[in-house]
Amino acid sequence: MPSTTKHRSRSGHVQAARLPRVLREAQNRFVSIWGGMGGSWGIPRTMAEIHALLYIVNEPLNTDQIMARLSISRGSASTSLKALHDWGLVSRAHKRGDRKEYFRAEQDVWQIFRIITRERKRREIDPILMALHECRDATGSRAGAAMRHKPGIEAHNDRLDQMIEFIEMIDSLAEQFVSPAGKGLRLAVGLLGKAV
C-alpha cells in the first residue's frame, strides 16, 4: 500500500487523487454498475460509464481526465461524449484560461430518464409501429377488401390489430412521460400508489 494519499503533480490528473479512498471506490463502483445497466438498455457500456462518471462526480471533467479515469481511448471518449451531448445528457462547459472542453452531466434524475425514454421510444417503438402498420395494410386496406375473405386473413388481422393497439397505447404513455411538462409519470405514480 502506498504511503499516503497521493499528492499529484501541478499539472494534469489531479483532484481525483485527493478524494477519500472510499469515495473514489464508491464512484468506481457506481460507474461499473451503470455501465452494466447501459448494456442491457441498449446503451454502449462506455457511453453509460462516461455518463455515470460525470453524474457521480458532479464536476466538469475534460476528455483526458475521462480517458484516464476509465482507461479508454480518445476515439471512444470522443464518440461517446458526442452521443451523450446529442442526447442532452451532458453539456459542454469551459474553464477560464483552459482551452479544453469540459463536460458536465445532467443531474436531475427525472430528466435523465425522460431523455433515455425519449431516445428509446424514438429508436425502438416508433419504427416498429410504423412497420406494423405497413404490415397490417398488406392484408386489410379497404382497397383490398376482397382478400379479407380468404381463410385465415381475418383472424390474422385481428391478432395484428391487438398488437398494434397495445403498442400504440404504450407509445402514448411514453409520449406523456417524455413530454415537456413531464407530469405524466409523476401523476401515474401518485395515482397508482393510492389505487393499489
Added chain:
Amino acid sequence: MPSTTKHRSRSGHVQAARLPRVLREAQNRFVSIWGGMGGSWGIPRTMAEIHALLYIVNEPLNTDQIMARLSISRGSASTSLKALHDWGLVSRAHKRGDRKEYFRAEQDVWQIFRIITRERKRREIDPILMALHECRDATGSRAGAAMRHKPGIEAHNDRLDQMIEFIEMIDSLAEQFVSPAGKGLRLAVGLLGKAV
C-alpha cells in the same frame, strides 16, 4: 374455433403451403419486425422470431416446422423454445398419434407484455438496485458515520440516493404492472388519459 382448411399430409411442412400468398408474406413480415424489435429489447433475434411466428399463425407448430419456416438450426430452435417456455410465452402441446412436441404462443398481448416486463425487471432492474444499495452502503452505513464528514461524501450520497429512489419508484411501477391482477397499467392509462 375449428380452425380451417388444413390438409395434413403425413410429412411435415404442409398447412403453410396452402395459405394465401399475401397472408404468408404478411406473416413473414411480422416475424421480421418482431425479430428486429427483440434485438433492441435484449431478446435474441431468433427467440423473438419464433415467438412472433407462433403468435401470428396461432396454431401449434413443431420444431421441424419452425426450423423450416425460419431457416434456423435445430440447436437454435431448441434453445430458444426452451427459453420461451421458461418465460411462459409459449406452451407445449401434443397431438394424438404424433410424438413430436408442438408449441403454441400466448395470445393475450397484455399477458405477453406482462411477461416481458417481468423478465426485464428481473434481469435488469433488480440486480442494479441491489448493486446500488451495496454501493450506497459503502459510504453511508451508520457504522461508518465518521466518514460522512469527509469532503464530498455527503453530496455523493445525495446523488446516489436520488438515483436509487427514482429507480425504486420505477421498480414498483413495474411490479404493479406485472402483478397477477395486472390492473396497474390499465388504470394508469385510464387516469393519464383523463389527466392530460
Added chain:
DNA sequence: CGGCACTTTCAGTATTTTCTGAAACAACTG
C-alpha cells in the same frame, strides 16, 4: 433389451457490436 423418434447440449464458428489508435481536421495564440 434394442431400435426408434425426438430433444438437448455444447464446442467451434460466424456475426454483430464496440473500441482503439493514428491521421485528418479545427481552433486558438503569440
Added chain:
DNA sequence: CAGTTGTTTCAGAAAATACTGAAAGTGCCG
C-alpha cells in the same frame, strides 16, 4: 500565419453475442 493544443473520424482489431451441427441424452414401444 505557423505552431500548438484540442477534437473528430474511421479503418481495422477486439470483444461480445448468437448460431450451427453433430453427438449425447431421453424415453417410448414392441
